[in-house]
Amino acid sequence: MTESSRGGSAPAVRLCDISKRFGAVQANRAVSLSVMPGTVHGLVGENGAGKSTLMAILYGYYHADEGHIEINGQRVQIANSHQAIDLGIGMVHQHFMLVDTLSALDNVMLGAEPAFFLSRAKRQVRQQLEALMRETGLQVRLDATVADLPVGELQRLEILKALYRGARILILDEPTAVLTPQETDQLFEVLRRLRERGTTILLITHKLREVMALCDAVTVMRAGAVVKTTAIGDTSPEDLAESMVGRKVNLGRAGEAAAPAAGAPALQAHGLSVASGAGVHLLTNVSLTLRPGEIVGVAGVSGNGQSELLEVLAGMRGPDAGSLHVAGRDFRAGAWLDPRTARDLKLAHVPEDRHLLGMVMSFPAWETAALGYHEQDQYCAGPLGLAMNQRHLRAQTARMMEDFDVRPRNAELGSSKFSGGNQQKLILAREIGQHPAVLLVGQPTRGVDIGAIEFIHNQLRRLRDAGCAVLLVSSELDEILALADRVVVMNAGRITGELAIDACNETSLGLLMAATPDPADTPALPAGAGAAKASP
Amino acid sequence: MSSQALQMPRWMDLVLLPLWNLLIALLVAGGVVLLIGASPWQALTVLLEGALGSARGLGYTLYYTTTFIFTGLAVAVAFHGGLFNIGGEGQATLGGIGVALLSLWLGPKLPAVVMLPLAVAAAALFGMLWAAVPGYLQAWRGSHVVITTIMFNFLAASLNGYLLVNWLRPAGSMSVESSDFAPSARMPAIHELAASFGWELPSSPLNLSIVLAVLACFFVWWFLWKSRAGYVLRAVGANPSAAHYAGIRPRWQVLAAMGLSGALAGLVGINEIAGVQGKLTLDFVAGAGFTGIAVALMGRNHPVGIVLASLLFGVLYQGGVEVSFEVPGFSREMVVTVQGLIVLFAGAMAMVSAPMFAKLYTLVSRRARQAEGKSHG
Numbered sequence: 079m080t081e082s083s084r085g086g087s088a089p090a091v092r093l094c095d096i097s098k099r100f101g102a103v104q105a106n107r108a109v110s111l112s113v114m115p116g117t118v119h120g121l122v123g124e125n126g127a128g129k130s131t132l133m134a135i136l137y138g139y140y141h142a143d144e145g146h147i148e149i150n151g152q153r154v155q156i157a158n159s160h161q162a163i164d165l166g167i168g169m170v171h172q173h174f175m176l177v178d179t180l181s182a183l184d185n186v187m188l189g190a191e192p193a194f195f196l197s198r199a200k201r202q203v204r205q206q207l208e209a210l211m212r213e214t215g216l217q218v219r220l221d222a223t224v225a226d227l228p229v230g231e232l233q234r235l236e237i238l239k240a241l242y243r244g245a246r247i248l249i250l251d252e253p254t255a256v257l258t259p260q261e262t263d264q265l266f267e268v269l270r271r272l273r274e275r276g277t278t279i280l281l282i283t284h285k286l287r288e289v290m291a292l293c294d295a296v297t298v299m300r301a302g303a304v305v306k307t308t309a310i311g312d313t314s315p316e317d318l319a320e321s322m323v324g325r326k327v328n329l330g331r332a333g334e335a336a337a338p339a340a341g342a343p344a345l346q347a348h349g350l351s352v353a354s355g356a357g358v359h360l361l362t363n364v365s366l367t368l369r370p371g372e373i374v375g376v377a378g379v380s381g382n383g384q385s386e387l388l389e390v391l392a393g394m395r396g397p398d399a400g401s402l403h404v405a406g407r408d409f410r411a412g413a414w415l416d417p418r419t420a421r422d423l424k425l426a427h428v429p430e431d432r433h434l435l436g437m438v439m440s441f442p443a444w445e446t447a448a449l450g451y452h453e454q455d456q457y458c459a460g461p462l463g464l465a466m467n468q469r470h471l472r473a474q475t476a477r478m479m480e481d482f483d484v485r486p487r488n489a490e491l492g493s494s495k496f497s498g499g500n501q502q503k504l505i506l507a508r509e510i511g512q513h514p515a516v517l518l519v520g521q522p523t524r525g526v527d528i529g530a531i532e533f534i535h536n537q538l539r540r541l542r543d544a545g546c547a548v549l550l551v552s553s554e555l556d557e558i559l560a561l562a563d564r565v566v567v568m569n570a571g572r573i574t575g576e577l578a579i580d581a582c583n584e585t586s587l588g589l590l591m592a593a594t595p596d597p598a599d600t601p602a603l604p605a606g607a608g609a610a611k612a613s614p
Numbered sequence: 615m616s617s618q619a620l621q622m623p624r625w626m627d628l629v630l631l632p633l634w635n636l637l638i639a640l641l642v643a644g645g646v647v648l649l650i651g652a653s654p655w656q657a658l659t660v661l662l663e664g665a666l667g668s669a670r671g672l673g674y675t676l677y678y679t680t681t682f683i684f685t686g687l688a689v690a691v692a693f694h695g696g697l698f699n700i701g702g703e704g705q706a707t708l709g710g711i712g713v714a715l716l717s718l719w720l721g722p723k724l725p726a727v728v729m730l731p732l733a734v735a736a737a738a739l740f741g742m743l744w745a746a747v748p749g750y751l752q753a754w755r756g757s758h759v760v761i762t763t764i765m766f767n768f769l770a771a772s773l774n775g776y777l778l779v780n781w782l783r784p785a786g787s788m789s790v791e792s793s794d795f796a797p798s799a800r801m802p803a804i805h806e807l808a809a810s811f812g813w814e815l816p817s818s819p820l821n822l823s824i825v826l827a828v829l830a831c832f833f834v835w836w837f838l839w840k841s842r843a844g845y846v847l848r849a850v851g852a853n854p855s856a857a858h859y860a861g862i863r864p865r866w867q868v869l870a871a872m873g874l875s876g877a878l879a880g881l882v883g884i885n886e887i888a889g890v891q892g893k894l895t896l897d898f899v900a901g902a903g904f905t906g907i908a909v910a911l912m913g914r915n916h917p918v919g920i921v922l923a924s925l926l927f928g929v930l931y932q933g934g935v936e937v938s939f940e941v942p943g944f945s946r947e948m949v950v951t952v953q954g955l956i957v958l959f960a961g962a963m964a965m966v967s968a969p970m971f972a973k974l975y976t977l978v979s980r981r982a983r984q985a986e987g988k989s990h991g
Contacts, residue, residue, distance in 0.1 A: 394859060418861030427859070435859040440852045445845065450860035452845055466842045 088151030090115040090247055090278035091136065096145035098131055105131040107302040108145070113247075113295075115150070118269060118279040120289040120310075123299035124322055124527035126497055129282050132299070133249050136280075137169045138162040149247070168245025170236045172252045176224045183207070183220040186239045203242070210241055214275070215268050229379065230261035234268065247278045254288060258379050259555065259588035266292050284528070285556075286315040298322055323529045335563040335579045336542060338369035343403075344516045344547035345391070345425070350400035352386050352571075360386045361397065362571045368516060368547035373538065375562030376551040377587050383571035384551045385430055388520045391549070392427035393420040405515060421450055426509040430520030430551065432498075436505045439494040443484075444468075444475040446493040447508050478507035483533060499523075499530030506534060510541055517541060520551045535561055555587060567591055622968075622975045628919075632912065632960060634967055636926075639959035643952040652943050664936025665929040671936070673804065673818025679921075679928035680820075680885045683827040685906025686924055687834050688879035690915040694838055695871025696851035701748060701763025702879040703903030704770030705741040709880025710887040711774060712740030714782065714792055714894035717799035717887075726798040733799060733888050734826065734881070741880015742873045744770065749872025753865035759872065767903070775896060782894055792894040801889035821889035823881075830878060831917040837874075847871055879903060911961040930956065 089112040098106040106128045113119040123129050134140045136147065138156040147154055149165050156162050162169075176185050183204060193199040204220060211217055216234045224232065233253060240248055250269075254262045269279055269292060283289060289296050290310060297307040298321040305321045319327050345368040352361040361383045368374055376384050389395045391402070396414035405423040409415045420427065429435035437446040448457055448471055456474075459467035475489040482503040484496070493501065502522065509517065522538065523531040538561060542548050552558050558565055559582060566576045567590035575590040644654035665675045685702040692699035699705075716736040721729060748762035775790070782792035801822050805815040838844040850857040850867040857864050886898045905927055912926070913919030934949030 392859075416861065417859060421861060429859060434853070434855050436856065438849050438853045438856050441849070448845070449849065449856065452842055452860070458842065460841075464842065465836075465840050466845055468840070 092148040096142045116276045117294040120293035120296035127299040128302040166246035168240025169249040178225040249280045251282045338372035343367045346403040350397045372563045373548040375558035375565040378568035380553045393417045424515040426514035428519040437493045444489040447475040482507035499526040516547045635960040639956040643955045660940045661933030665933035670816035673820040675928040675932040677819040678931040679924045680824045680827045681902045682924035684881045686909030686920040688875045689910035692875035699875045702906045704767035705876040705879035706882035706899040707770040708744040709737035709741040709883030712736035713883045713887045717795040721796035721799035729798045737880045737883040738877035742877040745872045745876020749869045753868040819890040823885035823889045835917045908957040908961040
């Protein structure tokens, strides 16, 4: 250690044999990791591989059971995040830690006010921030309220906040999950400039292309242990994916775009508009046609109306205007379909937020496996069908788990005890098992392991080939490019373009995702439309 | 990964932890008893002796237990529907009013075989309707059920007083009570039944309502975990958004949960009015509606736990009365204090010691693993 600390080439971060156990789960197993100063180090691995736990230990949220940490060659104890900040470690979380109602400047200052009187403190902070912004290229409107800032700017604000607190080592947790391709490029430009300034960056991600584009070295974790650490020049995305999963995976396109069946569309929506209670236009004049045997991808940055589109089509909420034609039935605003009717019409829905909507976390798997279909005759038993046919339901759940490779194969296990990928497979098994004519699926692989992603993609393709019309909402462009036969792009609650899959690439989609829609074609909503919403 | 769930086996969670909580409560209560200069050991022996030591004492204990089972189940059903019903007191009062109105009207005309089932139905119906109003107000009008149910307790007490003073009190009577029911409207006492089989039991308020309480336990268990309606109710209680996704209408489930909860609480009227008093009286619920909250908390909202917790509170009530008679300086208020301590430690603070047990278990199991590893290595 003495030699390296003198030579100035000590690793900025050195984790030595870190082990951490949560009950029966060994989250980290003798993990060792060195990050040289002024480099970008990627940390990749499937969900549950232990990346987040490792970073939480580095940031002082958890304490390692065994092992120790060295920062710049000095052995340190990090008991909490305050000590981490004092050591020059900054963390940008996937979910931003900002106060919506405060200005950007106030958010940076919060908890680190340099002077007793706020006006003076603000002046000082503003000067420092303006210097930082010039130096790093992190442009943020300091006086804007956080709630009004776009996601890309919020992220820059988070980074700025960490740098203002003296971070020399920056941990970024899935930073590009919420960004458009263009915003991602901007972010990477900033990160490169930070690297030139000597900032050390630890990048947690599962987007291997980004690792290849930005990182100097990368560490792959699997099942709590380090599989390998390599310089970026010595590896490839395929190689990394294989190390992460432990076998070869194929996440690319499988075959040509399917030609949808001729004849009647499976679902036709026209002129859908939704306004929030506050009168904000969430969906504006959206029209969409799904044909049997095609997957239509909905691309767009999260929060541009895709969620509302799914909710409206699935009958979770009624629109303020528009009509829907599905399975020979017509619905219009004011007399919209409800989730039960939707299921009766063979319209299945895999919701974006599986924890909030798709399952009841406190239910065992077999109870979650009936959710939405609990009134079907097959699940009834006893006098007047008042009881639940638990034996049949358990058998059905066991079959679903077998067909969709849900692990562990334990129908009695609580829904919350399964990993994200297995929860999603259970929900897909439930919905696909009903042989739907239309499947609405939101973020099917969010928080899901690479191995499970491959499986889920194949199931969706099989469903399409069997003649189902699939609407796929995903914020992962890769996923849409891999699955969709046709892509519509949403921005600010409108469909800003539609492309055949052959015409799609990162650039063409990215431009549509960032396109400013023409405000002239906003239809007039009926007065007070936002307030009169069919709420649960 | 981020939330560190407590790791311990089921027996630890369901048996050891409640016993430990009870022990702490008794230790603290013992300290308080010492403070007033009485002997904790004497108090405890008198309490247990009084509650369980004689057939008469046991009869009283089980009579209290019956009432607590009804109010405990009521709280539990609402809890599984995601609602905190603290209006058991008022719903039980209305149950009693229902029994009284029906018994005074039809009691003289109908035989017991018809009258008693009708009285049970009336108790359940009145309790149900009384609870359904706050349920409706929560589901459709957004008034929180905790606020409305506690308000409805006062309304129920006032209604009972009004009915007794102005309508049900026999002319010329000074006491605020209705006239006595006809014998056919009386729930038979257990000692009377035993006597008709030639088995001599001392007189106690214990009556056939206890059978009704046991049936109610089975029904609640079946309803919550075997029936489709219970499945729907629990889905709404655990996750209203997921229930909406599943095509369930959460509003109607709120109404249903409150209705069923109120019906169970209303059955207290059978035990107290048809079983013990034989007439409508003022304040016959006497706080059992609130004790039901503690019972449900301790019983983890499961019928088996509720029966055990009800027994515990039955012992405390009956034994407490004996202690206040027998032990000098031990007043009624002292009994209430001890009961309060048990509610505090075993109910409200039930999970305070859980992390300690979890840590202990992790430590022991790790030691065991290491020892195993060594013996293998």
